[in-house]
Amino acid sequence: MRKIVLICLCLIFSLSSFAQKDKITLVKDGKSDYVIVIPKYKRNKFAANVEKVKYATDLLQKDIYKVTGCLIPIVDDDSKPRKKEICIGYTSRGENFYLTPGFVYTGGRYRYWIEKDKLYIQGTNFNFNNNFDIYAVVDFLEKEVGIRKFSPDCEIYPQKKTLIIELGKDYPIVYIPENTYRQVRSVFTRENKDFRYWLKQHLQEDMFAEGFFVHTFEKLVPRAIYFETHPEYFSLINGKRMHDQLCLSNEDVFKIVVERLREEMKKQPEAKVWSVSQNDNFSYCSCPECQKKNEREDSPSGALIEFVNRVAREFPNKTISTLAYQYSRKAPKYIKPEKNVQIMLCTIEEDRNKTIEEASQNALRKNPNAQTFAKDIQAWGKITKNIFLWDYNVDFAYSVSPFPNFHVIKPNLKFFMDNNAFQHFQQANSEQGHEFAELKTYLISKLLWDINASQDSIINEFLQGYYGKASEFIRQYIDTLQYFGQNSKVFLDIYAPPTNYSKTFLSKDKIDIYSSIFDKAEEAVKADSVYLLRVRTARLPLWFAIMEIGKADMFGERGWYSKNAEGKFILRKYMSQMLEDFYSTCFNAKVRNLNENNLLPIEYYKSTKRFIEISVENNVAFEKKVISLPNPSPLYSEGNMSTITNGVRGDSEFKIHWLGWHGVDFSLVLDLEQVVSNKTIKLSSLYSPKSWILHPSRVECFVSKDGLEYVSVGNVEIGDIQKYEDIIKEYVFSPKDIDYRYVKFEVKGTKTLPSWHPSEGGTSWVFLDEIIVE
Ligand SMILES: [Zn+2]
Incomplete structure (x- = not known):
């Protein structure tokens, strides 16, 4: 890829020596002799659609107006040629930037140059890279006019009445980005088309068929339709057929997948890339056939790639994408992915405080046989050039929390590219308020466009524009x-x-x-x-x-x-x-x-x-002893029972100040060390189904004077379904006219996850916090 870029640049530079002029005055004292010319028709198969060129033209007109106060008129190329024109896209005027014969290229590129008082701005578009006329205008406005757009609400326009464009010895400017797919997942680019174009970002739908991005086995061969009648279609795990994944050696599975894809492709004929990829779990088939393939290839990716290759051969004009993820991350030893197979690699397990290369070297020093991500991508990079890299620069669970990973962003991107990954899906802080979300979106987008750009300069420029006089402190x-x-x-x-x-x-x-x-x-x-x-x-x-x-x-x-x-x-x-x-x-x-x-x-x-409203003053349960049968898990609050009467309630976050019981019924007995009456007894539980935490199915409260004879004072029934519940539920019991010293709760857990839960049947948790008696 790099070699091709160089050859192309040399070719263009040699052409450039014929240029006669390199300086034009687009606007003088707020007035312009220029018109912007756009093509009336699409004149070349590599030209963008007219609407895309129109967008590029409007952007140029609008932004030059914001800088100079001068609105340059737009005409189409059927109009009579004038001396001073800005020609955008493949117009009927003069030289066009054509594709070199025999040149194999999968991305896009652009060029802008001056010739005889005319400014030409053109893009060559291919596949899902069909915005290069727009990118050409964006880079022209950024580099030659000095406009900056750091976020949808932070755009900087220099103010000048006269706009002179001088293309020095570097002209004509040609750019071919090495990365053919560039996406930083971000609300700023997703919801704002102008900003997305400015950062030259893609969206998933630019590349993937709708509904076919990842984890598609279940969609292609649904367990609800096939599992009962054909368990052999599904993976053999510990001697039993399970619906977790498919058996990729089963001939019918292959036929069903191909048939299903054929039908879906009729609905989305334009879509280029279709995912045939494993479900999101750690299982894979170990039937004798699958096992044989995996052993031969020294990786569970063996049966997978053999299967996906066969599917890909059925659809030579499409790309079939598959995940090399968790168990299938290691590349196969002999088999190579077909040209139209895309390997999607994920870095989910990595430490963001080290570059991927450094982490790998450290691991290999300790154990030369360690299976590191670096080793995996190097192996894949040797057998395919079609790698889609899914990387993470974010703390998912705490997006608004310090996450100092700036030092790994550029080296990791470079490392991926050095190993033939030129398609990138970067998950970074993506929304308003997330740690440096605007900066990280801007920075990673810029680096995906040009990995040789200076990270420091990008950051500094951003900070100055975005934080004004505070920029030095933010830095x-x-x-x-x-x-x-x-x-x-x-x-x-x-x-x-x-x-x-x-x-x-x-x-x-x-x-x-x-x-x-x-x-x-x-x-x-x-x-x-x-x-x-x-x-x-x-x-x-x-x-x-x-x-x-x-x-x-x-x-x-x-x-x-x-x-x-x-x-x-x-x-x-x-x-x-x-x-x-x-x-x-x-x-x-x-x-x-x-x-x-x-x-x-x-x-x-x-x-x-709620958490900081401690209950100490009138709470007779404060710092009193509670016995649990059986004990809570040591994983949360170290299983320390004093947590439940220390006056502090649990947070909405399950890791903070909660005790957890895993798949059991249990009882709690509190000794108040004195006899009381007419007090209110409270206990709370947490609901966080994503983390497999449900409220108890039932809570009953008892009191006793001697710790032997208990009287029930009420119960709360929630049941086992619990599809929509409050995050925190409080159980309140107010025994009237009974003297008591001991309080007992009988807590019944749901124990398993209900049928609506994606992990149905998994062992559920009950999380409890503060017992208050006041
Ligand atoms: Zn199998």
């Missing part, structure tokens, strides 16, 4: 966080909470440093509400980390409460103010969610409020 924050993050050498996990780093790059002294940098940043832009909101939005992750670490250490040095001289617990004012600042900034910045599970800022605010 300082990024660098400081990066420095401590990298030096900590901790595993930067795409699902980890900030509490994981509370002793490393989020330790108290380091948090204090970050906070003082942000104080200065806010001070620098306090007079400008737009910049100030952006700075405070950038501060959300830091506030979030401080609040979450505080929840894990409620009464400690970093906690929400301090103890006064009389031994009373007092809420720290700066902590409660931080929650208010956090919520109001989320509100003003239109933050929609805080993670991929769609946690709303208002839910976080309310549950944190």
